[in-house]
Amino acid sequence: MAFTLQPAVKDDFIDREEILAEMLSTLEDKSTRMGFALVGPRRIGKTSILKEVVRRLEGEKGIVPVYFSLWDLVENTLPELCTRITLAIIEGFKPHLSLKLKMKQLLKVPVLKFFDVLRSLDIKLSLFDEIEIALKKGESGEIDPNTLIEKVFLFGEEIAKENGVRFILVLDEFPSIMDVKNKKKLGEGIIKKIRTIHEGLENTILCISGSIRKTMEITTLSPSSAFYRQFLIKNIEPFDLEATRKIFEKNLYAKISTEAINRLHELTGGMPFYLQLLGRELGRFSAASIGSPQIENSFDQFLLQEGDILFAEQIKSFSDKEKIILSRMACYGLKTPAEIQKSSGEPSNVISRYMEYFLSKGVLQREKKGVYQFTDPVFKEWLKRRLSRQICRL
Ligand SMILES: Nc1ncnc2c1ncn2[C@@H]1O[C@H](COP(=O)(O)OP(=O)(O)OP(=O)(O)O)[C@@H](O)[C@H]1O
Ligand SMILES: [Mg+2]
Structure with missing residues (x-):
């Protein structure tokens, strides 16, 4: 397997x-x-x-x-x-x-x-x-x-x-x-x-x-x-913790700790694609058992090496302003139009339009009325790190 x-x-x-x-x-x-x-x-x-x-x-x-x-x-x-x-x-x-x-x-x-x-x-x-x-x-x-x-x-x-x-x-x-x-x-x-x-x-x-x-x-x-x-x-929902555990127990040669499984589930939100990707990455470790340090290392490597390629098309489809709004949402955990307005200074009707657009693109989903979250937690993390990298370069 x-x-x-x-x-x-x-x-x-x-x-x-x-x-x-x-x-x-x-x-x-x-x-x-x-x-x-x-x-x-x-x-x-x-x-x-x-x-x-x-x-x-x-x-x-x-x-x-x-x-x-x-x-x-x-x-x-x-x-x-x-x-x-x-x-x-x-x-x-x-x-x-x-x-x-x-x-x-x-x-x-x-x-x-x-x-x-x-x-x-x-x-x-x-x-x-x-x-x-x-x-x-x-x-x-x-x-x-x-x-x-x-x-x-x-x-x-x-x-x-x-x-x-x-x-x-x-x-x-x-x-x-x-x-x-x-x-x-x-x-x-x-x-x-x-x-x-x-x-x-x-x-x-x-x-x-x-x-x-x-x-x-x-x-x-x-x-x-x-x-x-x-x-x-x-x-169709992401994998639950049990399914996340199964995918690793079945495919990974090394033993993996419960703590590591929990962390993998948290980082990926249980999205099977990322679980498969990280599993492949973890296969590089020769350690007989895999714990949290290897998970963090694999996730960092994956985002650094493959994140740009994986998300290039998605990010290209947004205007500069849209990129800024999404990056701020990711970086500062903004979830409501009021929070975004405060952070970006854009008027509320403009923010509402952006939210509708992000929903239509499938990049955000409604957690409940007036509260938005990223559909893909890994994309959110990548945006966050990308923004930090840009700020560091300034
Ligand atoms: N039930 C499953 N068991 C194991 N791996 C799975 C399962 N479902 C999905 N995956 C893995 O997740 C990834 C995405 O799966 P799939 O292509 O079925 O998703 P999708 O929703 O059709 O994606 P896309 O939006 O790209 O069409 C693949 O790497 C696949 O191997
Ligand atoms: Mg498909």
Whole structure:
């Protein structure tokens, strides 16, 4: 066993037994068509849960699970989206089809050629032709994106019906579908369209995830959202202390003290990604047992060496003023608009706007009314040290 920075599945997957059990029993239950929406900040473990659910459902009689991440798109265009989902569906149904060609080979085929290749295979589905025609028309702007997306969903539905199975379609980072371009971004309309299509499907169960609470609100959470009450919503929380202990006991060769586990949990807030990263870092120590000094040392090293790379993109997306506000919040533990106003001198309506923006970016979350906290405790610590470094240089 080893620490990993990839989504954790199979032997690497720790804990989360409750949510796994609930998802599996619901998705296997033929009397319900409810899917799940996983909501949680970045690096909390959404993809791991989705992939583990798919893995455990694979091979189940009467069920075909298919995983697709919107973040796997390269060009982020509508034809790419439609082709890639279609391919993922074919891949998922492979045991039910007699395919001779390797999927990897198919992926290399240019978008519009790929249906020619498929036709040479032994799949007799009229919807293939429909998607192909729609894609070609889509390229020339003759067909609207909604129709094209509909064809793809109907393709999955049809193939499931033909084979008499429940088709579980897992779309990771679902709200990013709004950023897919067909000349311009598809926007919120596409979510509404998918909801309408989805309502008419009998064999397809949709499961989704999203990292930014604000975009998930547009999609599923708020009463005005397209998918309101259409999913069983699960907020994914960080690991509890017990799960934190498990991840180290399982993967670390050296013995680790209870005190050290507690400190690791405190520093990372139980976010599995950081636990994996620190675990890897701790692996460098040859000590037979690991205690608090090694933890502090590893955390310092990690922030110094990897923090800048890890958080570069996030910090670049903020204006200078936003950076100052966030850094002050991190450094001085400011949590309320009044405290921030006092520290920064900005008027309160400006601060409120900033808070809304930080919430929409997922960098802050509401602890309770009027009280804000960092979603990611490690990002907060990095900001704090970064500001101290800058002050020292002055
Ligand atoms: N149940 C788990 N057991 C062990 N490690 C986990 C678990 N869940 C997540 N991790 C680890 O945490 C990290 C992030 O996991 P994952 O990619 O699943 O999260 P995510 O919420 O999908 O993140 P992102 O926002 O980057 O998509 C990975 O290094 C993964 O190995
Ligand atoms: Mg993910």
